[in-house]
Amino acid sequence: MAEHKLEDYLAVALDLARKAGEVIKTNFFNPKKIQTKSSSADCVTETDQACEDLVIAGIKKAFPSHKIIAEESYSASGATDYNLTDEPTWCIDPLDGTSNFVHTIPFVCVSIGLIINKKSQVAVVHNPIIGETFHAIHGQGSFLNGQRLKSSTTTDITQSCLLTECGYDRVPTGVTLMLENLRNFLHERVRAVRMLGSCALNMSYVAAGRAEMYYEGKDGKAGPKPWDFAAGMLIASEAGALVSDVDGSEFTLYNGRVLVTANASIQRQAVDLLAQYLTVTAKEKEKMIKETKTAKL
Ligand code: MG
Ligand code: MG
Numbered sequence: 540m541a542e543h544k545l546e547d548y549l550a551v552a553l554d555l556a557r558k559a560g561e562v563i564k565t566n567f568f569n570p571k572k573i574q575t576k577s578s579s580a581d582c583v584t585e586t587d588q589a590c591e592d593l594v595i596a597g598i599k600k601a602f603p604s605h606k607i608i609a610e611e612s613y614s615a616s617g618a619t620d621y622n623l624t625d626e627p628t629w630c631i632d633p634l635d636g637t638s639n640f641v642h643t644i645p646f647v648c649v650s651i652g653l654i655i656n657k658k659s660q661v662a663v664v665h666n667p668i669i670g671e672t673f674h675a676i677h678g679q680g681s682f683l684n685g686q687r688l689k690s691s692t693t694t695d696i697t698q699s700c701l702l703t704e705c706g707y708d709r710v711p712t713g714v715t716l717m718l719e720n721l722r723n724f725l726h727e728r729v730r731a732v733r734m735l736g737s738c739a740l741n742m743s744y745v746a747a748g749r750a751e752m753y754y755e756g757k758d759g760k761a762g763p764k765p766w767d768f769a770a771g772m773l774i775a776s777e778a779g780a781l782v783s784d785v786d787g788s789e790f791t792l793y794n795g796r797v798l799v800t801a802n803a804s805i806q807r808q809a810v811d812l813l814a815q816y817l818t819v820t821a822k823e824k825e826k827m828i829k830e831t832k833t834a835k836l
Contacts, residue, residue, distance in 0.1 A: 543602070545660055545661055545676045545677070545679075546676070548602075548627075548653050548660070548661045549661050549663070549674060549676055551597065551598065551601045551602070552651040552653065552661055552662075552663040552674075553663055553665075553672070553674060554597070555593065555594045555597040555598065555649075555651065556594075556649040556651050556663045556664075556665035556672070557665060557667075557672075558593055558594075558597070559590035559593050559594050559633055559634075559649040559665075560649055560665050560666075560667030561667065562586060562589050562590050562593065563586060563590060563634060563640065563647060563649070563667050563668070564667045564668060566584075566585075566586045567640070567643065567645075567647075567668060568643060571584045571585070571586070571640070571641055572584060572585050573641055576614055577707055578707045578709060580638070580706075580707045580709065581707045582637055582638065582641060583611060583614075583637060584634075584637060584640065584641065586634060586640065587610070587611055587633050587634040587637055588611050588633075589633075590633035590634050590649060591609050591610065591611045591612065591631060591633035593633075594609070594631050594633055594649070594651065595607055595609055595612070595631065598629050598631075602627065604626075604627075605626070605627045605628065605629060605653075606624065606626050606627065606628040606629070607628070607629045607631065608621055608623070608628060608629070608630050608631070608765055608766060609629075609630075609631040609632075609633065609766060610631065610632050610633065610764070610766045611633065613764075613766070621765055621792070621793065623654065623657060623765070623792065625655070625656045625657060626655075627653060627654070627655045628653070628654045628655075629651065629652070629653050629654075630650075630651075630652045630653075630654060630765045630766045630768075630769030630770070631650070631651055631652075631766055632649070632650040632651075632739060632766040632767055633649060634647060634648075634649065635647070635648050635649070635650045635664075635737045635738060635739045635740065635766075635767060636648060636735070636736045636737035636740065638736055639735075639736040639737065644736065645666070645668035645669055646666070646669075646735045646736050646737050646740055647666060647667075647668060647737065648664050648665055648666040648667075648737055648739050648740055648743075649663070649664070649665045649667070650663070650664050650738075650739035650766065650767065650769070650770045650771065651663045651664075651770055652766075652768075652769025652770035652771075652772075652773060653769075654769055654792075658677065659677065659769055659770070659772055659773035660676065660677045660773070661675070661676055661677070661773070662674060662675045662676075662681070662769070662770035662771070662772075662773040662774050663770055664739045664740065664742075664743045664770050664771060664774060666740065670684075671683060671684060672684055673688075673743040673746065673747075673770075673774045674774070675746075675770075675773045675774045675777040675778075676777075677773060677777070678777075679777070680777050680778070681746050681773070681774040681775075681777035681778045683743075683746075683747055688746045688747050688748070688774070688777075688778040689748060689778055689779055690745060690746055690747075690748055690775070690778045690779045690780040690801040690802065691745075691748040691750075691751050691801035691802070691805075692801070692802060693751055693801065693802075693805070694802060694804035694805060696724075696727050696728070696729055696751075696805070696808050697727075697728045697729065697730060698730055699729055699730055699731075699750070699751035699752060699801075699805065700729075700730060700731040700732075700733065700749065700750040700751055700752075701724050701729045701731065701732045701733070701750065701751070701752045701753075701754075702732075702733050702734070702735060702741040702744060702745065702750045702752065702753040703717075703720070703721065703732065703734060703741075703753065703754055703755055704734050704735075704736070704738070704741070704755045705717055705734065706755060706756065706757075706761060706762065707761065708757060708761040710761075713757055713761055716757060717757075720754070720812070720813055723812040723813070724812055727808075727812060733750070738755060738763040738767035738768065738771060738797075739767060739770055739771040740771075741753040741755070741771070741799070742768075742771025742772060742774060742775045742780075742782075742797075742799050743771055743774050743775070745775050745778075745780050745799045745800070745801055746771075746774045746775045746777070746778035746780055747778070748778075748801070750801075751800065751801040751802075751805050752798070752799065752800050752801070752805055752809050753797070753798070753799040754785055754796075754797065754798045754799070754809065754813060755796070755797055756785070756794070756795040756796040756797060757795065757796065758794065758795050758796070759793050759794060759795040760795065761795065762794070762795020762796050762797075763795060763797060764795070765792040765793070768792055768797060769792070771799075772790065772797070772799075775799045779801075779802070780799050780800060780801050780802075781798075781799070781800045781801075781802070781803065781806050782797065782798075782799050783797075783798050783800075783806065784796050784797070784798065785797070785798045785810070785813045786810060786813070787806060787807075787810040798810070798813065
């Protein structure tokens with residue numbers, strides 16, 4: 540196998556993200572053919588597929604031995620396991636923010652992350668509509684259109700902006716959990732709450748100091764997936780933000796839960812406010828599992 544530097548991987552990721560971005564831009568204002576996946580809230584368009592095909596072809600050409608986990612191919616394969624090994628593995632979300640794309644809201648991006656030895660090494664999050672490209676290489680900082688990023692130093696929650704998502708979960712207990720969390724932050728008088736509709740952009744915005752916190756997800760089924768996380772988590776952590784599970788424990792790609800905080804003080808406060816994730820009673824958990832098994836998301 541040919542030896543490559545992380546910079547070589549970044550160059551290919553940037554090139555493919557920009558090419559896929561052109562496809563998104565070209566189709567942004569056109570009528571879209573929409574299909575639904577796990578629920579009516581979870582949709583896909585021809586543009587998602589076209590971008591995924593383009594990025595996969597480019598990576599296969601440049602690095603034929605590398606593994607790929609891409610959203611649409613994975614969803615279509617019926618696979619239940621990501622089988623992440625130590626081999627270089629590209630995690631691709633060809634269009635993060637598909638609902639925004641469908642509704643012509645400009646928070647859309649191409650997200651490409653490269654994981655080696657199960658750690659994110661290279662990341663690109665490109666929003667072709669707004670014209671913002673975030674990138675990072677492990678140990679070398681993160682950047683927005685070439686400018687170095689640093690997460691916010693604000694420690695006062697009343698002066699902070701929270702990013703979160705309502706996700707695809709429409710099961711009543713899942714919706715309740717999401718609303719309970721939100722209520723806790725509002726009672727704590729958080730300044731602003733935004734749902735950008737893209738996990739990769741949410742993480743990148745914490746990196747850029749635009750928001751102090753982002754959390755999302757309940758579990759591996761009802762929560763962001765590796766292709767949503769892989770690039771954004773590196774961009775966030777390289778800007779000094781903390782990426783963890785919602786209880787502050789170590790983040791894993793499969794849990795479908797993430798908390799990104801601008802600094803340690805905000806992380807401590809956020810974990811306390813998200814405590815119901817951890818204190819859901821056994822009875823409620825049982826109900827939740829039962830509902831998730833029997834109902835559509
Ligand atoms: Mg996505
Ligand atoms: Mg997507």
